Amino acid sequence: MxxxxxxxxxxxxLAAVVLALSGCSASVSLGGGGISQSDLERESARQLALDPEREPEVRCDGGLDNEVNATQKCQVHTAGNWVDYTATVTSVDGNNVKFNIKADDPAQVSGDAGTDSAAEPSEAxxxxxxxxxxxxxxxxxxxxxxxxxxxxxxxxxxxxxxxxxxxxxxxxxxxxxxxxxxxxxxxxxxxxxxxxxxxxxxxxxxx
The missing domain is CATH 3.10.20 (Ubiquitin-like (UB roll))
Structure with missing residues (x-):
């Protein structure tokens, strides 16, 4: 055949992405009146990745309005799990909308959550x-x-x-x-x- x-x-x-996502806050400026869902997912993945060739998978519930403090719930796939993130508009200047995206619980990303968990999974x-x-x-x-x-x-x-x-x-x-x-x-x-x-x-x- x-x-x-x-x-x-x-x-x-994607393992390298785990470190980049830990406690990460990203900001990006996009043109247009607000940020569409697809743009939000794409730009979030790009900004959260430590290596531009190793972007995490991101899915959001929708886009972002062009209003300061507007928020949108997203999830980022890292280390085999979907982790909750929130994107927040930080400024609006004409057609430029800036936002940051942070983990709702940074410990889920850094691996600090669950202190009772065994260490063996990280060894292999x-x-x-x-x-x-x-x-x-x-x-x-x-x-x-x-x-x-x-x-x-x-x-x-x-x-x-x-x-x-x-x-x-x-x-x-x-x-x-x-x-x-x-x-x-x-x-x-x-x-x-x-x-x-x-x-x-x-x-x-x-x-």
Whole structure:
């Protein structure tokens, strides 16, 4: 079966984001009368990321009005969990709206919450969440092929074990193609994987 492969993808890129998000306050100026939901999510992810190539996944309940102290609830995906954040408009100057976004409970991001929790999970890598796998795989496909799939889904998380596999699928126009993701290396919190795209169309996946 013909395939396309990539050999340099590190899932734990999002692990660095965890440190950047801890107690982080970001501010950005956008043009227009207020900030749309998509702009708020995109700009928040960019501002919260320690590395511009390692942006967290952000989802917000809506956009931000162009009024000082207007707020919007968001969630940021980090370390396999969704953490509550609040975006707040700090100033409005003509068409420019500035806002900051902070964790409602910074301890959830820094890992200080839950003092009774065991330390063992930090000593070994854990499975990469399904959403993080999809995000990293989508980025790798774009960087390698020069185009982004119309849709991308994975059946579940990827275990931090060399040789572990996970089934995904991408939509190319009207065709769904199978994608097999295989762990090739584990270093500390980092998980490296290969992906292989099949050429024979499959039914739309149920996952």
């Amino acid at each position: 013909n395939s396309v492969r990539s050999h340099k993808v590190w899932l734990a890129a 890598p854990t499975a990469e969440a399904k959403s993080a796998l999809e995000q990293n795989l989508n980025r790798s496909l774009q960087e390698t092929t020069g185009s982004t799939p119309d849709d991308l889904r994975c059946a579940g998380p990827l275990d931090a074990t060399v040789g572990a596999e996970q089934q995904c699928a991408l939509l190319d126009g009207t065709r769904w193609l199978p994608v097999t993701v295989t762990v090739t290396g584990v270093q500390g919190d980092d998980i490296a994987f290969d992906w292989e795209v099949g050429t024979e169309a499959i039914p739309e996946p149920a996952y």
